[in-house]
Amino acid sequence: MATNAATKMLTATAASLTHRRPLTCSAARLVPQPPDLMRWVRREGGFVHPSLKIADHTSHGLGLLSTEPIVHPSLKIADHTSHGLGLLSTEPIADGSDLIALPDHLPLRFDPQDEPESALGRLAARVPVELWAMRLGLRLLHERSKVGSSWWSYISNLPETFSVPIFFSGEDIKNLQYAPLIHQVNKRCRFLLEFEKEIKSLLEGIASKDHPFEGKDVDASSLGWAMSAVSSRAFRLHGDDSDVPMMLPLIDMCNHSFDPNARIVQEIDTGSSKMLVRVVAEKQIEQDTPITLNYGCLSNDLFLLDYGFVIPENPFDHVELRYDGALLDAASMAAGVSSPSISSPEKWQQEILSQLNLIGDGAVLKVTLGGSDLVDGRLLAALRLLLCNDEDTVLNSDIDALKSLSAEAPLGVPTETAALRTVVALCVVSLEYFPTKIMQDESILKGDASGSTKLAVQFRMQKKLMIIDVMRKLTQRIRTLSKEKSAA
Ligand SMILES: C[S@@+](CC[C@H](N)C(=O)[O-])C[C@H]1O[C@@H](n2cnc3c(N)ncnc32)[C@H](O)[C@@H]1O
Secondary structure, X not given: OOOHHHHHHHHOOOOOOXXXXXXXXXXXXXXXXXXXXXXXXXXXXXEEOOOEEEEEHHHHOOOOHHHOOOOOHHHHHHHOOOOOEEEEEOOOEOOOOEEEEEOOOOOEOOOHHHOOOOHHHHHHHXXXXXXXXXXXXXXXXXXXXXXXXXXXXXXXXXXXXXXXXXXXXXXXXXXXXXXXXXXXXXXXXXXXXXXXXXXHHHHOOOOHHHOOOOOOOOOHHHHHHHHHXXXXXXXXXXXXXXXXXXXXXXHHHOEEOOOOOEXXXXXXXXXXXXXXXXXXXXOOEOOOOEOEEOOOOOOHHHHHHHHOOOOOOOOOOEEEEEOOHHHHHHHHHHOOOOOHHHHOOOHHHHHHHHHOOOOOOOOOOEEEEEOOOEEOHHHHHHHHHHOOOOHHHHHOOOHHHHHOOOOOOOOOHHHHHHHHHHHHHHHHHHHHOOOOOHHXXXXXXXXXXXXXXXXXXXXXXXXXXXXXXXXXXHHHHHHHHHHHHHHO
């Protein structure tokens, strides 16, 4: 859990690289009237389709949600969510048309291995690999502080603030009510505070010509700004050996949709090995339509942590649980299907649990509910085999079938019903971890709480709605199974 001091530090309008004006909305840019981004891309040799413009998506209520039927009150709230700025078509655009093309020198990238001796390279080497956004963020801060940077037209068009939870108050971090995300947020906050100190000590006494930020102070707040700018806007494109994160000017004005109307294409000129990044229309785009890309099939944890927004009814959202005999025992008891094997598996059951990597050295105990699988395959297989008394039937079953929900009752209907009932009980247990009820969340969302409080509440409410949806689908399955059994 982040200390209050940690979150205060990151939310404070502390001295940063430039003077900032107060936050107005997520469409506010780093400078009040930044240069025309489209004109800059064209001037640099890029292509921008003449029927595109940058528009504020805050007031339009544009994007995925507004086109879908409202099936739950939470969607109405989401409809008010600001998407910030976005790209919009001013006229119909044909399927397959090039929308944007960026020449090789416009993407902003950073490979610390290219400059291990520079101060920036040495700082980047201190950033853990999983925080790759901070590595590229250092380059972004370097360009932001450099007088006459070739990327200034781009950087000045970046948002002034981000709605990612590292900038939430301590209270709003608690309001998330979901330990795995709170853990990640705190980890990032702690890293930024430590990194601020490390940077200060590493750059102490450095000659001004070698200073990566032109002598300007870099604190946790400005580091957080840079990390969030990258995590919410960079795309990972193919490099020589691996995926290289890059900031793609103008392309990063496209908002997200799981049903996008455009996609990114990367081309390498074999002669010059120069890279061309294009955005191509994937379908016919009508007038006044936002141009959208799919940022990935991500859970709401990642959308919130990296991008600062939550998707209602996200089909890829899930909750994490720890595989634990005592928890399964309690759930199976609550479901009325208790079996002694759950807490003390037989030897043959232990062998399969070990194959499933749920017991033994190096066991991975994290399992999930929700997402496209509905129930984590390893959890489902474990419950099926623990609730089946017939060793031969289990040993003759294919392990992949045991892990699959689409394999109908691989160990027979009674075992299947018991396993699914136990999962439903696990859902109930998971819901009980959340201290508030959905109705309480809804009333906060209807009130005048701050943007970050609403985002935190929206996040936890979506988690609960998702768990309820899993329960509903599994209960339906149990009903169908018992109907089939009684019909047989
Ligand atoms: C790559 S940028 C897109 C341009 C951005 N809207 C802007 O104002 O610069 C990604 C950010 O846009 C916003 N965004 C994109 N898609 C969204 C969506 N479907 N719902 C809500 N916000 C979205 C989020 O703030 C996200 O961090």
